[in-house]
Amino acid sequence: MTDTHDTGSADLPVALVTGGSRGIGAAVVADLSRTHRVIAWSSGDADLADPASIAGAVADLGLERLDVLVHSAGLAWDTPVQSTDWEGWERMFRVNVFGVAELTRLLLPALRAAHGTLVTINSGSGHRSAPTMSQYCGTKFALRAFTDALREEERGRVRVSSVHPGRVDTDMQVALQESRGNTDYDGSLYVRPESVAAAVRFAVDTTEESIIEEITVRPVRG
Numbered sequence: 001m002t003d004t005h006d007t008g009s010a011d012l013p014v015a016l017v018t019g020g021s022r023g024i025g026a027a028v029v030a031d032l033s034r035t036h037r038v039i040a041w042s043s044g045d046a047d048l049a050d051p052a053s054i055a056g057a058v059a060d061l062g063l064e065r066l067d068v069l070v071h072s073a074g075l076a077w078d079t080p081v082q083s084t085d086w087e088g089w090e091r092m093f094r095v096n097v098f099g100v101a102e103l104t105r106l107l108l109p110a111l112r113a114a115h116g117t118l119v120t121i122n123s124g125s126g127h128r129s130a131p132t133m134s135q136y137c138g139t140k141f142a143l144r145a146f147t148d149a150l151r152e153e154e155r156g157r158v159r160v161s162s163v164h165p166g167r168v169d170t171d172m173q174v175a176l177q178e179s180r181g182n183t184d185y186d187g188s189l190y191v192r193p194e195s196v197a198a199a200v201r202f203a204v205d206t207t208e209e210s211i212i213e214e215i216t217v218r219p220v221r222g
């Protein structure tokens with residue numbers, strides 16, 4: 001079931017947030033719910049690795065207008081190239097890139113109808129690659145290529161913003177640190193999900209004549 005955080009009026013602008021069940025996406029849902037009717041998706045609402053699941057979920061929504069689409073769902077893990085396999089490449093690209101592209105394609109008419117805003121949650125890994133992160137960085141570089149192309153295609157119709165967090169205190173970061181042998185996880189070292197949500201809010205609230213094209217949010221301690 002799609003989780004709708006209805007803040008009251010059917011006249012409110014509508015936002016859809018993928019990955020809305022946890023982490024950054026959940027913080028975005030909480031923040032946007034102050035001003036929008038927010039539809040929060042988890043993997044149970046639409047498996048972004050599966051085009052049929054995406055198409056079914058979009059059809060169920062039946063949206064003619066969509067004011068905000070935030071792509072937050074994503075996968076991340078460490079794998080040195082020597083240990084990668086075909087399935088891992090495919091799984092991560094399906095969720096982090098192909099699912100974003102397909103969901104965007106299906107919702108573009110509704111976004112255009114509302115002169116809406118689309119935000120992708122990218123990463124510092126969308127700009128810099130690193131050891132053991134060829135798959136994750138590969139997907140985030142690809143996501144940036146997608147976002148940059150879409151921004152120019154839709155200029156004047158849909159505003160397209162890219163948010164690039166550094167390390168954020170979420171389940172994803174806990175799992176990454178664990179896999180790197182960090183048994184002393186301290187979430188206070190990392191950006192809070194609410195701080196990323198504030199960057200999304202900035203992109204959504206920007207005035208009619210401007211686009212926040214790209215924002216980076218990094219931990220103070222690097």
Ligand SMILES: NC(=O)c1ccc[n+]([C@@H]2O[C@H](COP(=O)([O-])OP(=O)(O)OC[C@H]3O[C@@H](n4cnc5c(N)ncnc54)[C@H](OP(=O)(O)O)[C@@H]3O)[C@@H](O)[C@H]2O)c1
Pocket residue numbers: 018019020021022023024025041042043044046047048049071072073074075076095121122123124164165166167168169170171172173
């Ligand atoms: N955490 C960081 O340090 C960090 C830094 C930079 C960028 N990011 C990016 O920020 C975004 C959110 O990350 P996060 O840290 O909030 O992650 P998270 O806490 O691990 O949450 C991941 C979210 O993605 C959803 N998801 C996973 N697989 C899916 C699938 N196949 N179909 C649909 N939804 C799926 C999950 O849904 P379920 O709850 O149903 O599993 C969950 O809502 C990601 O794109 C990530 O790459 C994160």
